[in-house]
Amino acid sequence: xxxxxxxxxxxxxxxxxxxxxxxxxxxxxxxxxxxxxxxxxxxxxxxxxxxxxxxxxxxxxxxxxxxxxxxxxxxxxxxxxxxxxxxxxxxxxxxxxxxxxxxxxxxxxxxxxxxxxxxxxxxxxxxxxxxxxxxxxxxxxxxxxxxxxxx
Numbered sequence: 729x730x731x732x733x734x735x736x737x738x739x740x741x742x743x744x745x746x747x748x749x750x751x752x753x754x755x756x757x758x759x760x761x762x763x764x765x766x767x768x769x770x771x772x773x774x775x776x777x778x779x780x781x782x783x784x785x786x787x788x789x790x791x792x793x794x795x796x797x798x799x800x801x802x803x804x805x806x807x808x809x810x811x812x813x814x815x816x817x818x819x820x821x822x823x824x825x826x827x828x829x830x831x832x833x834x835x836x837x838x839x840x841x842x843x844x845x846x847x848x849x850x851x852x853x854x855x856x857x858x859x860x861x862x863x864x865x866x867x868x869x870x871x872x873x874x875x876x877x878x879x
Contacts, residue, residue: 731764735845742838752825754838758845759822762815763792765852770799773861778868792819802870803863807855814848 734757741754771779771787784790790799796819800812821841825833 731768732761732849734758734761734764735842735849738838738842738845742835742842745835745838748833751833751835751838755825755833755841756822758841759818762818762845762848763795765849766811766815767795769852769857769860770795770864773857774864775868778865778872781872782868799864799867800860801863802866803859805855805859807851808859808863811848811851811855814844814851818844818848
């Protein structure tokens with residue numbers, strides 16, 4: 729399944745939601761649409777040798793924090809940096825929606841998160857796979873400096 733489909737679910741919840749739980753869920757689904765799309769691309773472009781060394785057997789082996797803070801950390805282009813920063817911002821919204829029950833979440837908050845997710849996915853579409861591959865493999869090269877990248 730294409731993770732981007734969660735953005736449709738987020739829109740449905742935001743448009744048809746009748747309570748705060750729906751708006752919180754919309755924010756969460758908006759984030760997951762982006763997380764899964766970026767995660768799957770990172771897995772696909774990461775060198776098989778680096779995946780093996782890191783113990784990443786499939787896409788599920790790539791967690792939220794490593795994706796946001798490590799794998800895209802060594803991106804050298806502005807587009808990769810923007811993608812990383814936008815994903816971090818959306819993650820913060822998701823954490824508030826999922827865990828901060830003292831904060832009131834509104835329909836407008838859900839709409840903002842959906843718009844933010846759309847920007848993340850747009851950023852992702854403007855970043856070449858080669859740019860992501862370079863960022864990811866630069867990170868792993870720093871972790872495993874003796875490992876040659878596969879061509």
